[in-house]
Amino acid sequence: DAKTTQPTSMDCAEGRAANLPCNHSTISGNEYVYWYRQIHSQGPQYIIHGLKNNETNEMASLIITEDRKSSTLILPHATLRDTAVYYCIVRVEGGGADGLTFGKGTHLIIQP
């Protein structure tokens, strides 16, 4: 799986959009970009994934650059409950039995 690079931590004001970047310059053509988050003391939670088109669901939007070497997860109106560690994972869909590989992620802190 391609490696990803994320900032260690970020702050965002409550009610503002939180933009979380991820670099994945070695991504392969058949690899998807996935985002999960882990709220303190809970298990990781799936947020969104995409291949090359931008994606949106009820939780977030995912913007993937045209060259697919980086992406941004957008939480449009951050709330205090969005404080969590956010993981960007690059993987082929259906991925195989060796599971998800979690990096260090970005600790997003939403400030009141």
Added chain:
Amino acid sequence: DTAVSQTPKYLVTQMGNDKSIKCEQNLGHDTMYWYKQDSKKFLKIMFSYNNKELIINETVPNRFSPKSPDKAHLNLHINSLELGDSAVYFCASSQDWGVAGYTFGSGTRLTVV
């Protein structure tokens, strides 16, 4: 109506003991997993299992063994517990080997004293 449930939520035990953590999923998923999150917060896969295949992460000591009585359950047995086994253990499930469809349990915090 929890999708992936683990018990117990907390487990404190002495070195050398044998313990089990139970996991059940009601999602009808084919594949279940165990992950370990250590004190540095890194999440690492330990086992992947469906009704056909068990994949073991080669770094996992053989004191750890998964047991699956049926498709909805994957329990984790740990023999001769060591201090370094202290961590949070997460169970997860997915349809086939899918990535987007991972659902995690809320974790079991194991403390070995």
